[in-house]
Amino acid sequence: MSMGSLSDDDDFNPEINTTPLVDVMLVLLIIFIMTIPVMNHAVKLDLPRAANQPNEVKPETINLSIDAAGKVYWNNEILDESQLAARVADAAKVTPQPELHLRAERTTPYEKVAQVMAAAQSGGLSKMGFVTEAPKK
Template sequence: MSFGNPDNDDDVMAEINMTPLVDVMLVLLIIFIITIPVINHAVKLDLPRAASQPNDVKPPHVEVSIDAQGIISWNGNAVDEQALKENIAVASAQSPQPELHLRADRKTPYENVARLMAAAQTGGLNKIGFITDPEAAR
């Protein structure tokens, strides 16, 4: 069996017969087309649809400050102890409840800060944040 020209036995056939290769590729393509839907199992789920929108509503805050002499200011206005309790009661009844931002002077005794925090807790304010100024400490 020779691959050359029948007239000349010394020449080698330079062409590759592509028919068997194409036949094999077509068979493989048909096999893959048939088997891929079988392999790809899908589970149908009914997921709930939800529309999410960013909630940019920030609750208001109340700024309370105590100076070195123990004078308490509610949003910049000096108040006494009775007015402080009334303001705390009004703020705790709001919905959403405002956050209490506490700013104390560096030289304020801790007793005054603790007294203010206790008044806020007994008045019903649950959120207290401490405002500090690191530049003032230098």
């Protein structure tokens, strides 16, 4: 008699009936799904309380204006090229580094704007922005 043979005269059935096993597993799955939200795995601790205030120092803003004639104004004070280079070098040493807001009239030659931008960059100022007006409707 071999175990794998399926003859009519043998009462031995080599196949496993998995239906009761599946039923038991489904019942266990339902029980676990119902009990997991009830279980709380957190450990209750009395933690110290502290206030955290970020200490952000906002950088100074420098308004650098150029009129149509090419005159440069540092916060509404007129400067020549040597004074501009000295002011930019002094401003670059300040921590946090100030932001340079460049304003130029519409008819200002681009060459003058480019010279002022180059002076700011060579002096060590890295934060520069352009101020424009919104179009009129």
